[in-house]
Amino acid sequence: MKKSFALYKSAIFSYLIDPLFYASSLLTVLFCLFKFFFMGKFFVSGLGSTDLRPFFNSVPYISILTVPLLVLRLRPLLLDDSVPLSPFKRFSALSLSAFSAFAFPLILLSILPFCVNLFGTMDFFQALSSFFGIFLYGLCASLLSILFFSIFPNSQVFPLILSSVSLALVNFLHLLPLYYQTGIILTFLCRKISFAWHFDSFSKGIIDSRNIAYYLILAFVLLLLCVSLEYKRLGKKTSRLTAFLFAAIILLVSLSFQNLYFRADASKNGQFSLSKTSKNLLSNLENPIRITYYRSKELKNLYPQTSDVAEFLADYCSESKGMSFTLEKADPEKLKALGIQSQQIRSDNGTKTEFVTVYSAVLIQYLEKSELIPFVLSTSSLEYDLTQRVQKLITSKDRKVYLLCGNGRSIEESYLYVAPWLSSRGFEVEHLNDFNATEVLKKLTPEDQIAVFGTKDLSAEQSFYLQNALEKGAKAFIATSPFHTTIEDEWKVSKPEHDSMISYLNSKGFAFDLSLAEDISCYPLTMESGEGNKAEYATVNYPLWLVIQNQKEAKKGATVFWASPIVPYGQVEPLLFTTNYAWKQRPAASDDGNLFLTNPFMIPKSAAASDAKNEQLIVAARSKNISLVSDQFFVSSLMTGFISGESSGDFRNYDFLTKELLVLRGEGELAALMEKSAPVTSLHKIVGESEFSAKRKLVLLLTFGLLPLVILLIFVFVQIKRRKK
Structure with missing residues (x-):
């Protein structure tokens, strides 16, 4: 030695x-x-x-x-x-x-x-x-x-x-x-x-x-x-x-x-291991569950991460003797009969680029019932997708949510991503419109749940029945504020004269500050300045589009648009915070009828330049049965398009919406699974x-x-x- x-x-x-x-x-x-x-x-x-x-x-x-x-x-x-x-x-x-x-x-x-x-x-x-x-x-x-x-x-x-x-x-x-x-x-x-x-x-x-x-x-x-x-x-x-x-x-x-x-x-x-929520659910199985993973052989070569999917599914099933896992080669005819659609993915073959038709689906069978995860490439949200589906199979309870647009727009056109997003997260979605909204609101019970986007154009009758349902204990996610912004043209901000929901929310612990929140942590807008041959593109920070850094209630962060600060009181708890370097812009009448300065090139970029003080502001809060975000365009498809990249969408706000709906239903542990598998890697400590x-x-x-x-x-x-x- x-x-x-x-x-x-x-x-x-x-x-x-x-x-x-x-x-x-x-x-x-x-x-x-x-x-x-x-x-x-x-x-x-x-x-x-x-x-x-x-x-x-x-x-x-x-x-x-x-x-x-x-x-x-x-x-x-x-x-x-x-x-x-x-x-x-x-x-x-x-x-x-x-x-x-x-x-x-x-x-x-x-x-x-x-x-x-x-x-x-x-x-x-x-x-x-x-x-x-x-x-x-x-x-x-x-x-x-x-x-x-x-x-x-x-x-x-x-x-x-x-x-x-x-x-x-x-x-x-x-x-x-x-x-x-x-x-x-x-x-x-x-x-x-x-x-x-x-x-x-x-x-x-x-x-x-x-x-x-x-x-x-x-x-x-x-x-x-x-x-x-x-x-x-x-x-x-x-x-x-x-x-x-x-x-x-x-x-x-x-x-x-x-x-x-x-x-x-x-x-x-524990990103790659099972949570206590899933283990507790699987430990109480009364009947066997069978999970089958159908994967194309080409996919294993193109996306090696699918091996992690197979291993995670095997680990998931090993938690209970009543569960079995099978990995099967994808058979197109068999999968079509099961209602599973193929997907096209890009393959670079050295000398050429081609699109390959592949399958990567998970079938969950319990007694005579079944649930399907139609396409999966990684373990990023796999545990949530599995657990909420297994829970639904065992309990036979649906997560139903009504969607109501109360700002004169429509869910199908202005909030077109909301329904498919919630459906993919295990919710049964029903749209409300001018023909059925009043009747549905009238019959809401404490077990029912609704998401409301904007409130200025709700009729007096609709507002009354909505408030009555909330008083009885119905659960609601509400995205609204005292002001309204025209998002298609010049971004003019006005204050609706009659919006009884704002007064109701104020009386329930959600007091609105009649201002707009601004922050140095904001979205950088790329816009065109000048005209004709002198036109050029410039990137400017836009303080009215707040970039919410990752925090306890938003592990991935979020983006809110033209939000009014909330001053919660009573049993209302704050959810989303700005940085300590935020400030308020007070309304001031102008010749064009705009209450606030919204021009990205003219708006001051700091509290000092605005002659305001730095302070941390609250833009979302929650009571026992109401979750409020002071931004009616929080999950607007137009605003989502603004902040998304060329090749990927920014759906963090949609995850926040899903989480809040689950929490209001008393399923906070299940909501935590969505964020568990998405570690925060942004540089959020520096603003x-x-x-x-x-x-x-x-x-x-x-x-x-x-x-x-x-x-x-x-x-x-x-x-x-x-x-x-």
Whole structure:
């Protein structure tokens, strides 16, 4: 043991005196930081994310170059026959020294999670899991490179190149089926061989014994191959029986780990494991439930995340003896008979782009009843989708909600996403209109639920019956305010003369401040200024469109438009808050009849410029049976289009609506499942530009300044110590 440790120290010393080691460490640090902060657009407004997976995924890229260079430094010790150690002990010590050199820059980079935490919520357990996984990767990468230097002992350049090429292959081999048609066997082998595929679960915060076993068994196999090659180089023979027994043991251990394993979810909110809500529901099953996952074989190659779906479904069913899970290959004819529609997804095939027809549906069967999840690609909301459907099957209770537009518009035209969104979340939706609204409102009971968007155009009769129903205990989500904005043209704001619902809400603890809330945390509008040839596009922050940062009642955040502050009192609790840098714009009559300044180019962008004071404002609140957002366009399809990207929609407001409807029904635990699987990665801790700039300078100084300086100082210190000796 002492001799092995002495060899390890000798190898470490050879690194410490080698400028190439410091250059390699510096390159790793700078590459990973640059890829995360700049290529990942961390400091770009609206694009920055606290998700560290891009950082950890960059390590294998740079390792293609650095690991072979680090092993090259060990070449004299690898071929030194004078070392009084057996080949096994010698290669063990040298592989650990190469691993230590690999780990050195990553240990320095452990400062990164703390830097990122300055800007947003950091999942430190996920970061620890990722570091553990990347260290296992580094051990195997080091041994793989050592193996090639053992195969070609008489060359330096050839094993160096071959190591880099091999690392590139094992890093990205699992991506091959995404671009080329591969058979089932080849796809399976690509996944099993790929280093990156096995690291994926670690980067999510999942500790899977199968992946740990993969890295450790692979490291042991590579070590044995190196030892065998060393015996061959020295002209010594190894027993074939011994080699056979080792191979048999390794095979048996590998197979046992595939069947007997543990899988622990270390992520902050248990994102990839079952919640207590689901476990309690499944523990009380009186009759068996069968879950079948129909998946196209092409989808597994195009979207590897569907493997997580299958594993989650298996884990879900394992919670109860009365549940069974089956994974079936999608049969188009059978699925059409079940009412399951196919989906078209894009596939880049290297030389061409095509659309592939696929299925990925989950069928839940209970007694003679069934529920369907028509299409699923990830586990992002899978637990909620499963649990609310299982609950519905067991209890036979529908979640019915009425939708009423009270601002002169229609649900079908102005709020067209609301009904399909709520339907996908397990609600039965019924639209109310001028013909049936009064009769339905008249018959509402305490068990009924309604969502109202705007109240200025409700008739006196409709307002009366709605208020009467609320007095009896009916549940309502109401999106309204004392003011009305014309959203199709010049954004003029006026105050309706007769809106009895505003007075009613004021009497129930929802007091409206007769102003509009503004905040420096706001939506950046891209608009056209000028006319004719002088027209140009400019991006301006619009303080009247409040960007609500993630908080207790809105884990993903939200966006509200022309909202009036709410002053809750009595039993009413606040829900959504602005930042502490918000302010109020008071109404002031103008020549065009607009009560407020709404022009994005003219409106002041701060409290100081508005001659107002900074304060935190409330724009949503909740009582026992009423949830109020002071914005009638909160889930308007037009406003959703404004704030959505080109390729994806911003439906955070719809999630808030769904959550509030569930909470009002007494299903708060179920509502929590929607947000559990959606970790907040936005840079929500910084709202002011000056604060953001200061924190950015600090982080850049610590990462791009301090870390390289530490590497340089260690190099200088070692050189000084050597000269003194």
